[in-house]
Amino acid sequence: MPSSIKKEIEGLRKNLRYHAYQYYVLDDPDVPDAEYDRLYKQLLAFEETHPELITPDSPTQRVGSKPLSAFGQIQHQLPMLSLDNVFNEEALYAFDQRVHDRLLHDEAIEYTAEPKLDGLAISLRYEKGVLIYAATRGDGTTGEDVTQNIRTLKSVPLMLLGKDFPDVLEVRGEVFMPKAGFAELNRQARLKEEKEFANPRNAAAGSLRQLDPKITAKRPLSIYCYSTGVVEGGELAGSTQYEMLQQLQVLGLPVCRDIRRVRGVKACLSYYQDILNRRDKLAYDIDGIVYKVDAVAFQRRLGFVARAPRWAIAHKFPAQEEISHILDVDFQVGRTGAITPVARLAPVFVGGVTVSNATLHNMDEIRRKDVRVGDQVIVRRAGDVIPEVVRVVPGSRKASSVKIEMLSHCPVCDSVIEQIDGEATARCTGGLYCSAQRAEAIKHFASRKAMDIDGLGNKLIEQLVAQALINTSADLYRLTLTSLVSLERMGEKSAENLLLALEQSKQPTLAKFLYALGIREVGETTAMNLANAFMSLSTVQNAEIDALLEVQDIGPVVAQHIVHFFQQQPNLDVIDQLQSAGIKIKDHQRTQLTSDINSELSGKIIVITGTLPGMSRGEAKEKLIAIGAKVTGSVSAKTDYLLAGDNAGSKLSKAKKLGVKVINLESMLALLCE
């Protein structure tokens, strides 16, 4: 066989390994996916004609052919440890104190702070740079041989990169399923009417424990490496945990990008808070932070106790899911009449607060999850998202449980509830006759992004509506000191402040006013687009469907909602009354018109991510929309620019992957004026 073919094959493999590294480890591919596929196909073709040249470490050999009948066992040469936990600051300070005391060290300790990934621990053994086996943690001493399955993870190198590695290198890390992959897997399961996975961790475990590696290969599993096990015949460069992680990355092993080196407990806590704030936006599930004493010399001196190192601690986040049971179900009426079933729960501490109500979304969801009153349920509260009932605890159903049925009439105004075919949401047909819809409409009108009336909270609005002091948002401007102080718990000072705030809200921008009206599906962006396109309220009011369809982002459904809104006499009356009460919409700035602005960014599709220095993302968005840019939520091939601030994460990597231009706030401001 000509040696040139062998060379060709080796060249292709090297190339493919390099591109996989750029893609999976550095998140920074330098060729499009199609190019990778082309090289891969080329290699496949060569290997087909020269099967004698196929080696197990070839990128084509990830999926073995035969399913296993059972997993073998692997004895860990060094045990796989677990971590001690703390749940609050005091306990973390106590841990840090113990570290100081044992080391007789006065200065602040340097730690690596790492997200605590919620997946499964795995040990990868490389000998002479080649992946020999992969084992689960098992009981810490003996695990299962999942080599066949781990080989199907494209982010796990079958061969380490370079030459600078010890003869034997065991790498430990966490296999997990990214949230997006998990959502897609469950979506597919729903379509096929198969059982869904409860959470990404279960999905990762289930996927790894497949006897047929072809199934695992189809599951979106990833890995981040965080420590080493046996190291023989050489060393890893570096004298700290942080440097060790960097070295693993150099060898081709994926390491989490959100890991930081911090000094002292205060810095640990601010890292904890930062990650907790971003928890929902991270691409992967985590259940806390792990702090590890950074200096390996210190780690050696600290040693281990039982099954956990004395030099590391897990600082757990409040659980986002807990069990409670459904006491009853109420139906809430929203601003547009949407009826939402809400479960009244036995109070439960979840996601850091006590929750006693959780949304059941709509009847389709109730049927899909088969939720009944009396059931034990999993309640989830993640970040700012409204608490929800995720599912029934299997086997908890009692004979006394009661099915949930949609009401036929609105619980507030008794109007008929209608369910439009094809829509999941049922609606009260009462419109502004329904006091719940009126109250919700007024809450929306007064909210920060709308008229921004300080001191007019939801409870107060409900009180005002219940006492018939207001019926519409226009009535707000007819409130008097006397009527306000007649309310329970309303002092003269608060009443005066509220009247002042109402006075101050009388000059909204056109966009804010349009948004405040609460037209169905007209959010902030659409309101701004309408303002830019029509310049005045009366032109929007009189716009016909065709003209509305010309406006950026407005489709037939939204156009119809707008026209319908301005055809309703009660809505026109409220607008008239608002104007008579002294609401004067500020002149819409001609300079905000797209056609008048020659900004480089006009008409461009822009995504904003990360923390911008000295400006909120909302403000940046407003500025961009004002010059006719379109601000969207996720990066795709259509995105023109990514405006990235500090701590930009997956959107930044995706933008780089797709070759989307990345700009910072400073360059955005410069481009705005160009």
Ligand code: IVH
């Ligand atoms: S270090 C000697 N680092 O947490 C240190 N573990 O509760 C051993 N885990 O079994 C573990 N993220 O599965 C470490 N950044 C991280 C981790 C992490 C998740 C898991 C791991 C371990 C469990 C202990």
